[in-house]
Amino acid sequence: MASQDEGFLEDFRDALEGLQLNSRFEIQNLTMIARESTEEALVISQALQDHIKRAAPHKKLPALYVLDSIVKNVGTPYTIFFGKRLYNTFMEAYASVDMATRRKMDEMLKTWKEPIPGSIDTRPVFAPDVTRPIENALMQARASGNQQLRRMMGPGRQMPQGVPYRDSPTPPAARPPSQSNGGYIGGPPPIPGVNNAPYGQHGQPPPAQYPYHQPPSSQSTPQPPANIPAFQPPYHGSYGMAAQPTISTDALKEDIQGLITAFRAEFARNPQDPSIQSKLKALLDLQGILQAQNLPQDQLVLIKNQIAGLAVTIRAPPAQTPTPVPISQPVAVAPPPAAAPKVSIDSILGSGALAALLARGSGTPQASTPQPPPATVAIRSPPPQRAEPQQSAAPADPMALLGMLRKAGMLTAATPSSGSTPVPSLTPTVPLPFPPPGIPTGPPSMDNFTGDIAFNALSLKQFRPHLVPLMFEALGPQCTHCGRRFKTDDEGKKKKMAHMDWHFKVNQRIAEAEKSGQHRSWFVDETDWINTRETIDEDRIAAPGDASGTQGSSSKTPNLHYIPVPSDPVLKNSVCPICQENFKQIYLDDAGDWVWEDAINVDGRIYHASCHQEVTGNVAGVGTSNPYTRGTPEPVLGKRKAEDELAGLRGKMKLETA
């Protein structure tokens, strides 16, 4: 059953990977998979959102269209799953695509605020509290540009454009703009913390119990009351300056100071956690920048949003903190100006944004529209192009810092990992009396946590809540296939990649193996067992050459050459043509198969690799220095022993000469 699940998910992922263009057929196909697997909706929605996050900028829009198609044609539960992370998914994609794509995303967003055309359900595709934060953020970004730009953007956004792939009877965008926004004009004022909606699901305990929680001013939404006019159609242009003094640097500084205090406390509790340390450092840097520079509003908004997300992280009890999932976001990497502290809208929306907008005088069907030149350039090499107007990437750059914050996993709460579906109402029962008495806070070490545990029943029975997270989130998020945890640092990522690779290859081999019969293997013999080294997620078949570079712990056997035991019965009984002896069969865990060690296949004939080398003289020295001749028959037992030694020695020599 597990393999089936993996299979369909694999299919879904593959199809997504293959989705390059806005292809109606492929999108329908993916929608179909989603429709037929609603019981796997969580996994699918995660896979899709992850894909959108990871995909190259030019592949993001088709993937977003898949999301759009699924929510419109399938609906719940996908709407709920996507809704949770929609803000992040949308905003991250928005930040990394070109202007033309952004406008299509704007169009799509507009349709999400309305009922599905032709449907009897009068509710919007996504609930207003899902779409509103996105709109607000987009407006914020736009509002920070100049008036003219905003005027230009307005008409651009209301361009009616058909979305060709959709099944829904009515093209969703073919509506007058007044209607599309009308519903929100008289709508409720923004709820404080509305931008935190995606984080809200984590069920933070009441803020009051956290001394470092900030005064209401800092708690407030990134959209202060002055911003209410922003809910009008953006091209209205009447709220211009009023929207500017929205975020006070002082409040932000206060926020950051509060977080720094909180993280210091956290660091004292978890000195072994490098991520806390890096977060703390990033925060301190950010504070320095804020004090040194006068940042424009749009930058402040971004920082504010990050901080808000961070505050949620630190506020949630550790037992529940979702594991950090670092986000790669091209815009964060783009080095904006250091020389000019006034960061332009270009650094957020991409260079050429203005030009692209100007070029888009009238609406044209999206699929066939030739890209305006600047935008095209932006697609091909986004970060450098965006950085074009600026000369240097100074470390003091706020955008880079935001990138650091992301890297450090500070956006955690915003992007819950697959394994961290929250279980509200359960976790608060775990008391967290940090730090427990007797735990020294010193250099990171396991001893610091276990030093107070003694080998007696009394000490062992005492519950130490701070130990539990060490078994879970401190180890990183779970692999969705098998549940193994991987840290999110560089090493963990590397391991995770190798691990996913391994899953993939093994699944392939399982599919192949099911066609032929399998059988239980003999256990290995004592000597082989002692010399076996466990390998984890390695596939030696893929890289047989690198064994010489790895140290003893990771190389399974000293032999560099092996081939899978042939399935052909004739070949299986073949002997080495040079020495006329059988091949030694061993089980290689990482190959997942029985192999003949020290064997190579040369033009369809199988030789002992060492014999072949001796004869062909490929490796100088082996032929002459090898004192072992393989021609002497020996009694059964003796032979086994001798061969073991021989194989070992041969392997060693090869390692030396390789």
Added chain:
Amino acid sequence: MSIPGLGQFSSAATTAASAAAASASAITTISLQPFWEYRFEVPFSSSLTIRLLSGTAEKDGTELAPKNPYTFSGTKSKINTWLGCELEVTSDNPGAYDAYTAEHAADESPLVSYLNLHMKLEGLRSTAAKAMNTEAMGPRVLVVGPDASGKTSLAKMLTAWATRMGRQPLVVNTDPTEGILSLPGTLSAAVFATLMDVTTEWGGTPTSGPAGIPVKLPLAYYYGLERPDQNPKLFRSLLSRLAAASTSRLSEDPDVRHSGMVIDSAAVDASKPGDLDILAHIVAEFSANIVVSLGSERVTAELARRFAGQKTSLGEEIAVVGLDKSSGVAERDAAFMQRVREKAIKEYFFGDAKKNLSPGTQNIGFESVTAWKVAEAPDSTSAEDDDDFYDPGATDSVVEKVEPSDMMLNCTLAVMYAGTRDPPDAIRDANVMGFVYITDVDEKKKRLKVLAPVNARLGDRPLLWGSWPEPMVSLLG
């Protein structure tokens, strides 16, 4: 409001697990709060599929992957959670299984002390890994206790937790009653560097094909009897062999050395000095420095007295700590255990639900079979014989050569890594290559029909024949 995958919307009562089991619906959603356990018993005839909907949950220390289905059959076990979780339980026969939720508080759960123990061990492992002395060894933990005290579960938990933290502990089974990665009647050892398959006891062993969950490589020695006291001499001799191989592995494999060992043991009866002698032998042979005694104050006291002041071969104190047994240890009666053994043999030859294996059947003449019988030889002199250590010089016949006969029918014999002309001691001390099952004996034609895992000639390998596991009449039925 119930939405697939969104457990928190479920308004179902959190405690109604067993009640729900009897309800008409085959699918039940169960919410567990931290420290709660979902205990279930599934007969061999039906299956139970558990999926983790949200939160975190583990079975014997191994975490369940979110949303993946885990199917159990013929199992009495439990799923526990540290942080709370929602499980979806699907049964193919809702009336057949039995389940309930044990609602522990933090100070009631024996798992708390197990976790503390693990963390303590982890501290020792990390010290060993960081030590300047390259010979520094991680902890060697021996788990002891009376019957049904949860020894094997604790061993499994400690192993799984260590593995989760990136360790590679060596798991040693010194309980011939049940096998670890091998059949009952064997003593075995294996390094666990990767996850266990939670739907099986300890995971799988290598097959000719790939495995979705990495297999483990066991080293096994054949004892062929149920309890250590049935042939203490042989038992000790095999323990010494196993310990020698294990120690070699540890000394050559730094990852394993730093992780140490987890040693499971046979049920101990504190009133039998012989049982305690065996434990002392294990401690000495494996240089165990931590003895965890479950569920018996008497055993704890006896062992504490015995090891007081003693040091391991590495000069460490031997710590004896008594812990409560898990209240959830299910009573597994003789009939159930017999089915478990049968299942183990079946799986060895035929694989499990996830993977079908094709064993080979062979017709062999009596003349090409060399079989040795392991007989019982209770230690009559143990009272006056203080020597805990096996003396190789004193060996008399622990195994004797036998002709194939009707008696072998339905028996499982071990194929040994030895030659047919080797002396009895060499055969007895050799490690196990695999097992064969005798499906038919024709005494007139002098032929045996043998089920072997690999469809190939057995070659010149001697077979060892014991009385454990017992003959399985219905294995092929």
